[in-house]
Amino acid sequence: AQKVTQAQTEISVVEKEDVTLDCVYETRDTTYYLFWYKQPPSGELVFLIRRNSFDEQNEISGRYSWNFQKSTSSFNFTITASQVVDSAVYFCALSEVNRGSTLGRLYFGRGTQLTVWP
Amino acid sequence: NAGVTQTPKFQVLKTGQSMTLQCAQDMNHEYMSWYRQDPGMGLRLIHYSVGAGITDQGEVPNGYNVSRSTTEDFPLRLLSAAPSQTSVYFCASSYSMGGASYTFGSGTRLTVV
Numbered sequence: 001a002q003k004v005t006q007a008q009t010e011i012s013v014v015e016k017e018d019v020t021l022d023c024v025y026e027t028r029d030t031t032y033y034l035f036w037y038k039q040p041p042s043g044e045l046v047f048l049i050r051r052n053s054f055d056e057q058n059e060i061s062g063r064y065s066w067n068f069q070k071s072t073s074s075f076n077f078t079i080t081a082s083q084v085v086d087s088a089v090y091f092c093a094l095s096e097v098n099r100g101s102t103l104g105r106l107y108f109g110r111g112t113q114l115t116v117w118p
Numbered sequence: 119n120a121g122v123t124q125t126p127k128f129q130v131l132k133t134g135q136s137m138t139l140q141c142a143q144d145m146n147h148e149y150m151s152w153y154r155q156d157p158g159m160g161l162r163l164i165h166y167s168v169g170a171g172i173t174d175q176g177e178v179p180n181g182y183n184v185s186r187s188t189t190e191d192f193p194l195r196l197l198s199a200a201p202s203q204t205s206v207y208f209c210a211s212s213y214s215m216g217g218a219s220y221t222f223g224s225g226t227r228l229t230v231v
């Protein structure tokens with residue numbers, strides 16, 4: 001079973017629209033970390049955010065915001081007023097801390113391809 | 119610049135050939151790992167290391183070998199390349215396991231024909 005599910009394979013929006021990328025995770029650990037990475041067409045992985053399991057506060061960084069809800073095991077990512085430069089593949093990832101056999105591994109979702117049209 | 123350096127950026131191999139993908143970091147990170155990225159699959163862990171002399175298998179280790187003789191370097195060896203190993207390979211490092219932010223290299227695009 002996938003530990004991280006990104007159900008949206010592709011999303012297309014027009015510039016200035018808001019868009020939310022969904023991420024649902026699965027873990028039995030009480031301590032874990034969630035990440036979002038951006039992969040632009042150039043191919044590198046760009047770190048966006050890290051959130052630990054004890055901090056459910058939503059976070060806003062410019063046009064980016066993240067909504068973490070442990071009750072639904074979700075860590076969704078919203079881009080407000082999208083821009084063409086936001087076009088990329090976005091990955092959600094999970095790292096478990098307590099489990100010895102999986103400690104340190106990053107489990108990635110399959111990614112969401114976001115295309116922002118001008 | 120501090121970070122994770124991967125070489126080469128592109129490589130074409132013939133089936134059966136062997137090669138080594140290089141990964142070096144200058145941040146004194148103990149934890150290093152290799153991932154492969156395939157279309158629609160996200161990134162999957164191949165091998166990882168928690169320090170010099172210590173390595174372990176990840177999710178998809180078959181056909182790959184690793185060693186960690188120094189803190190800085192973590193090469194990935196393809197013993198006998200197969201078309202199924204056509205992929206983009208990423209090396210990552212972090213200062214600890216679990217909650218640390220991971221720094222990724224720029225990737226190696228490998229094609230096996």
